[in-house]
Amino acid sequence: MAIGLLGKKLGMTRVYDGTGKATAVTVIHVGGNSLLQTKTPEKDGYSAVQIGYGDRKASRVTKPMQGHFKKAASEPKCVAKEIRLAATPTSLTSENLKPSQFQQGDFVDVISKSKGRGFQGGVKRHGFQGGPQSHGSMTHRRVGSVAQGSTPGRIWKNTRMPGHMGNTRVTVQNLKVVQTRDEDEVILISGAVPGPNGGYVLLRPAIKKSNPVQEEKR
Numbered sequence: 001m002a003i004g005l006l007g008k009k010l011g012m013t014r015v016y017d018g019t020g021k022a023t024a025v026t027v028i029h030v031g032g033n034s035l036l037q038t039k040t041p042e043k044d045g046y047s048a049v050q051i052g053y054g055d056r057k058a059s060r061v062t063k064p065m066q067g068h069f070k071k072a073a074s075e076p077k078c079v080a081k082e083i084r085l086a087a088t089p090t091s092l093t094s095e096n097l098k099p100s101q102f103q104q105g106d107f108v109d110v111i112s113k114s115k116g117r118g119f120q121g122g123v124k125r126h127g128f129q130g131g132p133q134s135h136g137s138m139t140h141r142r143v144g145s146v147a148q149g150s151t152p153g154r155i156w157k158n159t160r161m162p163g164h165m166g167n168t169r170v171t172v173q174n175l176k177v178v179q180t181r182d183e184d185e186v187i188l189i190s191g192a193v194p195g196p197n198g199g200y201v202l203l204r205p206a207i208k209k210s211n212p213v214q215e216e217k218r
Contacts, residue, residue, distance in 0.1 A: 005097060006033055006053035015179065030097075034097070176190040187203065
């Protein structure tokens, strides 16, 4: 049963199948995942597991988190995430958190933070067309009129305007697993994954699409 894995985006490359067809893939390193905590409906009210990824110096971890990692018999981790489950796993250990948890052909959801773009205008942030580009125009890339007339005489909430772009949680669903390599501790995911190279990502079984490999095992 696939639970999910934390990892780090390494970059993109391509792989070839037996017929010579090239597939663009994103390489995600998932080695070193540790099981930190298992939550049960009896004790916590719901089923979930908490996993950690990426070794970190103990001096850079707060005292409460040091105690949390010590209780789990784990080294301090850079990132820890909780994954909700339908049922509490009975025999899950850190040894089970390997790339082979997923198989070729499985579908996964990838969760990460998008690249931060800083403060951007409406043309780049929302894809506005912009104003005339002819000589004499003073509104090449301006937003344009955003206010109302006498009624209601104000700007509506959630109006698309310039502001901070990126650095938000993004979920890309139904990406296909092309390869899993336990010896290299990597998973190759078809297509692009949000976030910069070196950014942390969370892989979980797709919630809107069944995995054929997992269905056959049941």
